[in-house]
Amino acid sequence: MFPQLACSTLRSRALRILALGERMESFTDERDFRRFSRRSLLKLMPVVLVGAFAIPRLRDSLLEKGLAFSDWASSKWFRAGHPAPTYPDSELAPLTQFPLNSYDVDDPEIDLGSWTLKVSGEVQRPGEYTLAQIQELPKVRQNTRHICVEGWDVIGRFGGARISEFLKLVGADRRARFLYFECADDYYESLDMATAMHPQSLLCYEMYDQPLTRGHGAPLRLSLPTKIGYKSAKYLTSLRVTNVLARKGYWEDQGYSSFYGL
Amino acid sequence: MRRGKPGAVIAFKAAKTGNLIRAAYEHPFAIRFCHWLNSVSLLILVASGLRIFMAFPSFGPKVPQKDFLHVPRLLTLGGWLGGALQWHFTFLWIYVATGIVYLGYHVLSGHYRQVLFTPRDLPGVWPMVRHYFFFGRKPRVTHPYNPLQKLAYTSATVLGVLSVLTGAVLYNPVQFSLLARLMGGFHWARVWHFAVMCGLVLFVVGHLIMVILHGWNNFVSMLTGWKKNPEYLP
Numbered sequence: 001m002f003p004q005l006a007c008s009t010l011r012s013r014a015l016r017i018l019a020l021g022e023r024m025e026s027f028t029d030e031r032d033f034r035r036f037s038r039r040s041l042l043k044l045m046p047v048v049l050v051g052a053f054a055i056p057r058l059r060d061s062l063l064e065k066g067l068a069f070s071d072w073a074s075s076k077w078f079r080a081g082h083p084a085p086t087y088p089d090s091e092l093a094p095l096t097q098f099p100l101n102s103y104d105v106d107d108p109e110i111d112l113g114s115w116t117l118k119v120s121g122e123v124q125r126p127g128e129y130t131l132a133q134i135q136e137l138p139k140v141r142q143n144t145r146h147i148c149v150e151g152w153d154v155i156g157r158f159g160g161a162r163i164s165e166f167l168k169l170v171g172a173d174r175r176a177r178f179l180y181f182e183c184a185d186d187y188y189e190s191l192d193m194a195t196a197m198h199p200q201s202l203l204c205y206e207m208y209d210q211p212l213t214r215g216h217g218a219p220l221r222l223s224l225p226t227k228i229g230y231k232s233a234k235y236l237t238s239l240r241v242t243n244v245l246a247r248k249g250y251w252e253d254q255g256y257s258s259f260y261g262l
Numbered sequence: 263m264r265r266g267k268p269g270a271v272i273a274f275k276a277a278k279t280g281n282l283i284r285a286a287y288e289h290p291f292a293i294r295f296c297h298w299l300n301s302v303s304l305l306i307l308v309a310s311g312l313r314i315f316m317a318f319p320s321f322g323p324k325v326p327q328k329d330f331l332h333v334p335r336l337l338t339l340g341g342w343l344g345g346a347l348q349w350h351f352t353f354l355w356i357y358v359a360t361g362i363v364y365l366g367y368h369v370l371s372g373h374y375r376q377v378l379f380t381p382r383d384l385p386g387v388w389p390m391v392r393h394y395f396f397f398g399r400k401p402r403v404t405h406p407y408n409p410l411q412k413l414a415y416t417s418a419t420v421l422g423v424l425s426v427l428t429g430a431v432l433y434n435p436v437q438f439s440l441l442a443r444l445m446g447g448f449h450w451a452r453v454w455h456f457a458v459m460c461g462l463v464l465f466v467v468g469h470l471i472m473v474i475l476h477g478w479n480n481f482v483s484m485l486t487g488w489k490k491n492p493e494y495l496p
Contacts, residue, residue: 026270026271027272027273028272029274030274030275030276030283032274033272033274033285033488037486040291040294040486040487041486043295044294044295047298050299050302050356053306063349063352066348066349066351066352066353066355067347067348069355070352070354070355074433074434077437078437079437082436084436084439085436085442097325097326098325145435147435147448148324149317149347150317150318150343151315151452152318152327153448153449226436255344255345255348256344256347257347261434261437262434262436
């Protein structure tokens with residue numbers, strides 16, 4: 001490791017190895033000690049590269065890559081068949097304590113009578129679908145945990161049709177990568193196909209066995225127990241099945257995770 | 263030559279004073295490298311974690327919300343929730359990677375014997391506590407790490423592992439649902455994650471105080487690997 005030590009005659013005379021218990025002790029001189037301590041110190045220099053995060057222009061792109069890596073990793077261990085836990089009725093939070101998180105308005109004033117869901121993109125039967133058509137699909141009721149990116153969580157009761165059933169109804173190409181939703185309040189959201197096909201992913205029209213209230217997204221919202229809360233968009237107005245996303249989602253486009261599976 | 267091996271001791275004459283100086287190689291490169299990278303990521307994870315916490319500074323329900331604690335902005339990183347999450351989701355990987363290398367190196371090289379706390383170290387803990395906190399006589403130093411140090415570093419490592427496990431549950435409570443159940447569910451995992459963070463912060467504060475008290479030599483040994491004139495050499 002330090003060949004220059006071995007060739008000096010002065011040092012080779014001084015170079016003795018003493019056994020101190022299990023320790024090996026060898027002699028050198030101060031200059032050499034300084035030299036190889038400095039070398040070990042220099043080997044740590046790559047740690048300084050973290051300083052790149054202090055440079056604003058680099059920081060933004062590095063953090064974006066970090067977030068993208070997290071999304072990628074978490075999409076890898078997402079298991080299509082693995083259910084989110086469900087809970088007994090006794091663990092439900094009362095509807096009055098189910099937080100209302102709207103990004104601008106609590107009621108975008110949808111005319112519920114004439115409401116339809118406009119379906120387009122990679123589907124065989126595009127067009128406008130009424131709430132009655134969605135309600136004809138098998139109904140699923142589940143008590144699942146809704147987790148907000150802020151950190152709070154609440155167990156609620158959701159009822160609706162499986163997104164997978166609806167995709168079958170409209171003849172969606174399941175090889176398409178994304179579902180893209182738009183809402184009456186200008187909110188928009190995207191969903192990967194694997195999560196859309198999950199048996200607990202719902203087009204939700206009931207909470208606590210009652211039709212959705214306006215505040216909770218009437219007449220139709222998403223309920224996605226395997227996704228973070230902001231993915232469960234309210235006041236849906238359109239759905240596009242697509243391979244390309246021009247926009248990822250209201251919060252995602254501001255820097256939040258776009259996959260955010262739970 | 264075993265100069266680059268942990269436990270190696272080297273002796274030389276100081277040019278100025280003529281004194282014989284001995285130096286022991288305590289921290290191999292892998293450990294030093296992981297130590298510094300891990301400390302930087304821990305700092306960033308704590309600061310960004312506190313900003314994430316401030317988005318909902320409570321452990322109760324959202325409705326009605328009762329705040330538990332307000333963290334001054336100065337101690338947080340990220341500026342807003344989305345920014346803090348980016349820092350957290352980036353540096354957790356560096357934290358986990360350095361943690362794995364650190365643990366892996368310790369186990370595979372056998373270096374862990376220097377620092378792992380075992381039941382045999384138990385009787386030595388109290389004399390060290392008495393010395394540090396109650397002006398007791400200083401026990402004889404025979405090893406690079408005394409029993410109290412071993413206890414501190416071993417607990418910090420356990421806390422490090424727990425910080426990752428509780429964090430994994432917060433991030434993906436559905437995929438890690440078994441782990442979540444062990445922790446009492448998502449809600450409790452958030453409490454544990456916070457508690458583990460507090461434990462790690464306490465450790466770091468104590469660690470820094472000891473480094474300051476015990477001086478330059480100790481600090482340098484985590485940079486170069488070598489500690490000059492350690493007390494434990496016969």
